[in-house]
Amino acid sequence: MPKMFRNKIKIKTERRTQLVDITAQVENVVRESGCDDGVCYVYVSHTTAGVIVNEGYDPDVARDIEVTLDRLVPREGDYCHDEGNSDAHIKTALTSSSAVIFIEGGKLLLGRWQKIFFCEFDGPRHREIWLKVCPDAAG
Amino acid sequence: MPKMFRNKIKIKTERRTQLVDITAQVENVVRESGCDDGVCYVYVSHTTAGVIVNEGYDPDVARDIEVTLDRLVPREGDYCHDEGNSDAHIKTALTSSSAVIFIEGGKLLLGRWQKIFFCEFDGPRHREIWLKVCPDAAG
Amino acid sequence: MPKMFRNKIKIKTERRTQLVDITAQVENVVRESGCDDGVCYVYVSHTTAGVIVNEGYDPDVARDIEVTLDRLVPREGDYCHDEGNSDAHIKTALTSSSAVIFIEGGKLLLGRWQKIFFCEFDGPRHREIWLKVCPDAAG
DSSP, X not given: OOOOEEEEEEEEOOSSSEEEEOXXXXXXXXXXXXXXXXXXXXXXXXXXXXXEEEEOSSHHHHHHHHXXXXXXXXXXXXXXXXXXXXXXXXXXXXXXXXXXXXXETTEEOOOTTEEEEEEESSOSOEEEEEEEEEEOOOO | OXXXXXXXXXXXXXXXXXXXXXXXXXXXXXXXXXXXXXXXXXXXXXXXXXXXXEEOSSHHHHHHHHHHHHHHSOSSSSOOOTTSOHHHHHHHHHSOSEEEEEEETTEEOOOTTEEEEEEESSOSOEEEEEEEXXXXXXX | OOOOEEEEEEEEOOSSSEEEXXXXXXXXXXXXXXXXXXXXXXXXXXXXXXXXXXXXXXXXXXXXXXXXXXXXXXXXXXXXOTTSOHHHHHHHHHSOXXXXXXXXXXXXXXXXXXXXXXXXXXXXXXXXXXXEEXXXXXX
């Protein structure tokens, strides 16, 4: 019977607000897991960064998401938290700390234009993403 | 031992921004799966549409969500992506590409007022929603 | 073979918009489940409340998230739904109705600063949170 597999991805972000396409690294972990069919959970263990699935073909889409989140939740504002990164916590709440993607035939089952993006909101920093690959019950 | 079941729903949206209640179609797939107890994953493979769980009793709630998302992220704005649908990608990031719902006694375990909504942000279009039903381990 | 475990948490919120740290209650359910390694799903069955994972060390972070959501989606606005809580439904759509957290060694695998927050948007109310603990396949 297939087994669960867990691993980490480590990345280095370059800007304060930055969407980073991590699809290839997630694919590598799925390959490493040996899982043919199952579910892949992507989990961000930070509180000033999130994860989304979105368009990865035109990099302008990621840029537009970054700019718009910065417009909706500016770095400066009516904040009490005194570390100067309340906006980053709020953007994390508006995106998500986790994503789930199906696995089929040993590959991530993504839509044609979909990529997995780590969402840095308080970079540049060294970051970790936790992955868990759960094979389907064998039946 | 129970087995995983996967299927697709196909819908046709009618407006550019439109929440579509897909609960009945998801229920049908759960019934078809034969799963008594488990988890149902709803996954949107598009990058200009999402999925949420929200109130389905009064259709004005869906309308208020649509109007407010259009106010927060207008169609026209400081966008680089030249396809004219950056707002739709951003709304997808603010909602979600997936939802998870428990299954109990062969039915979706939803709260009293909860329905599952496909969130169209760049319609009208033909759309697909991927579903995966994972039965609980038999123990 | 390990079995699925399901339970509920009941809480009482005190303010209209309020993030409530429910990590200890979720930990209790994980302990009660006897699960060593697996996945914990947190599901909010209400349509005017959500769940997020965010910083729990400085309570000002939760306060800043509350205030910013109230700024982005004010209680009064161009709403059709006549119960006066459209903003609460919209804030639920912007956060999430569910969260997934890994379990390892019988404990929630959270990042150093992460806590699980129930997000009340139409309180004060009595609320329920549904939990499901799914052990990993034994292999």
